[in-house]
Amino acid sequence: DADVTQTPRNRITKTGKRIMLECSQTKGHDRMYWYRQDPGLGLRLIYYSFDVKDINKGEISDGYSVSRQAQAKFSLSLESAIPNQTALYFCATSDAGQGNNEKLFFGSGTQLSVL
């Protein structure tokens, strides 16, 4: 049973389409994150949320938006997808807000291809 679940696992879409990637967690963590991974560049932070009413931009937020619908759900949207948004996207959670270090728990990822 996955603690951090991402859907879909794979998605192919066309330039200009709106795409939503979803993440849900059963770990009870307050903090949730969206990262993208590109070959040779490691993981880069897109957006993060420390609470339901808290949304923060990461280092590469342009072209993306997020919604924290509940403590357990954090979705990432690409309003108008472009080919250079082709990447592997990860959702992660953390319980750092509860006095712990920022150790992340990752979902299995969504491979997005924009044609």
Add this chain to the structure above:
Amino acid sequence: SQQGEEDPQALSIQEGENATMNCSYKTSINNLQWYRQNSGRGLVHLILIRSNEREKHSGRLRVTLDTSKKSSSLLITASRAADTASYFCATELYGNKLVFGAGTILRVKS
């Protein structure tokens, strides 16, 4: 530019040998963590070392941290084919932001 940079980018060794990966970073940190990623999967946390610690062990893993040189190393002893994966260092900056390096690809040949 990356806060954390791993070296080497790729490493190929025989089963039973030790594997050493290095990570350098640029700014003061709260802690440094190592993660492992099997091909196309999510990252899994391996070990965390705080800025006031110099060495930490977990099973076959040994991590060192030298804050004066802003560097860390991850040693995997007696490597196994199942250790084949990408390994990432991540630095936790003050304010709880976690920044990842580009990773080291480790291949262990049986």
